[in-house]
Amino acid sequence: MAMPDDSLETSLADGQVRTITDLARLAGVSPGTVSRALAGNALVNARTRDRIQQLARTHGFQLNQMASNLRRQKTGVVGVAIPLGHDRRQQISDSFFMTLLGHLADELTEHGYDLMLRRVIPDRDEDWLARFTGSGMVDGLIVIGQSDQFDRIEEAAAAYLPMVVWGNHQQGQRHCVVGTDNRLGGRLAAQQLIAAGATSLMFLGDTEPMEFAARFAGAGDVAARAGVPIMACPTHLAIDRMPDEIAGHLARHAGQIDGIFAATDTLAVACLKALQDRGLAVPQRMRLVGFDDLPLAGQTVPPLTTIRQDIAAGARGLVDLLLRRLAGEKTESLVLPPELVVRATA
Amino acid sequence: MAMPDDSLETSLADGQVRTITDLARLAGVSPGTVSRALAGNALVNARTRDRIQQLARTHGFQLNQMASNLRRQKTGVVGVAIPLGHDRRQQISDSFFMTLLGHLADELTEHGYDLMLRRVIPDRDEDWLARFTGSGMVDGLIVIGQSDQFDRIEEAAAAYLPMVVWGNHQQGQRHCVVGTDNRLGGRLAAQQLIAAGATSLMFLGDTEPMEFAARFAGAGDVAARAGVPIMACPTHLAIDRMPDEIAGHLARHAGQIDGIFAATDTLAVACLKALQDRGLAVPQRMRLVGFDDLPLAGQTVPPLTTIRQDIAAGARGLVDLLLRRLAGEKTESLVLPPELVVRATA
DNA sequence: TTTTTGTTTGCAAACGTTTGTAACGAAGCT
């Protein structure tokens, strides 16, 4: 048996081995064989396969993914879109979304997928969804937050299967969604506030986004049944406006209310500070419940009572459903149960 | 002039217009012309150009990026790698890195680049860097945090130009880095603690990672000059171990020290809680300074004195330098000045 | 009319893979 031609090998050694063809020349076989060898295909003889893999390793050969993707018509990349609809500065700094993103990265990596992150501003870019799905750059799409794009997502879902959305579930919707049962979460929050002695409630947060609207509605359910009034106080999530707005709300209504349901832990923490600034004892004079159970919720003084969203489970659900859709399955939505975490603010 | 053949057009209308060739047939021109028309190339007649663009719009045509990328040998994608070296669970949930990531997404989007996120575990994957740079999937690379991969990054930088790293700058290093002057930050922190009356210091945090080591060293400089002792108390950043470890440190040393420099705001906030649990008044009995100035630093009670890193500026710097490197420039590193933010804990 | 110039288009060769099909020996069978 002839050894691979040494002189040929060294004559190429200086010029980088970039393409599969370079490698083929080096190994004295055809490009097709190299491709199969690198893929571990059983069609190619075990000895040649090892030899080629060895050669690839020593020369630091890297397969060109672009070409591979084009040929195989798949990319191994999942797109993650964060639409910034109603409050442009909100989400990107919102630690809930960032934490979810982290878990998504974990989960996708685990399954051999890469993650392509794209922030989209729907008002500026009409067909952000079509651009992403049709670009050929991603095999599937995860959308974090419906924002105010429910209709557009709904429309896209009709034609584009491999898409899963984090958000709120609505009766009879078409697109596959994963999310917490926000309405139930709202009920739990209001129940706890009332059980802790509250007789008049404030909902702190915007009621425009679907998730928040559902939380408010859930709290409303319970409040109505208990004969307790509840008022909504819209507040931006942007860190620079939040404190002032909360202070304003408290200044106007602090006398009339004795329980606050914050749409988000971030809001709750800011609110807690505002309450302490006003000298209102928590939970004696004012009860407070948050939403999310971010890590910082346990770190406040007093520690925050809140409604827990299981972010890790959410990420697992998103990825699991997406993978099944990539395999052609037509999956149902997944609604996760929220959990009341009683600490010290209510 | 003949209008585009209507019967032909409708005969294709049902079958999706996927490729540039479909569109060419529809418009009665060659694929090359369509390509140029869509690119807005001045070579093609203005009228045909408009007609083709209109046609593309009405049929919802999307250029296949994969093919385009392969042909042009560029992708419009920047890779962002987060190496999880020394403390696997740390970084992904660490709000500093997440915030930086958010700003990076902003900044890259602004310049027309997409962002491909990849978490890498160096121990499991020897040549994570080469895989990323050589895959052909990204035009350039931003590495967030040197972790314990300084040498590997240094080595890769020799051959691969378009790479910028967030981290600590060391005398004479090869790779281009953007980061805060951690040593100076450490000095500022220690100065403030001592000015506030501290006479014996604790450094709360791991001293392994380069950034933290530099912060500790800076504090050490000042402490030594002032004749104040400082001890390092290694602490994990993982949220589930942090509180217990801090409580342990305090139990052992609380009597001997009266000032704490926490390597991170996250640590500082947890420490603040632990101090309050022990009934140690801040800042009367114990002074505390953090690092980062995360949004939550202003929300604690009392609000946290800390060393500010300008994350947004860091992100801008990273992207700016990367773009210049993509253009072939050989750029210098960028060291950002930290800033002391005096609130109420020291 | 012929030549020149300029504008607009088509042709075909890349980009670097993957994969169906054919080809080629060698071995096993009648």
Added chain:
DNA sequence: AGCTTCGTTACAAACGTTTGCAAACAAAAA
């Protein structure tokens, strides 16, 4: 010896763009 079968490899056609070059054509100049 002829036939099939099997294991291994080479060949070539895709995948959907972009782009240098040549061709076609019209208008202007000679």
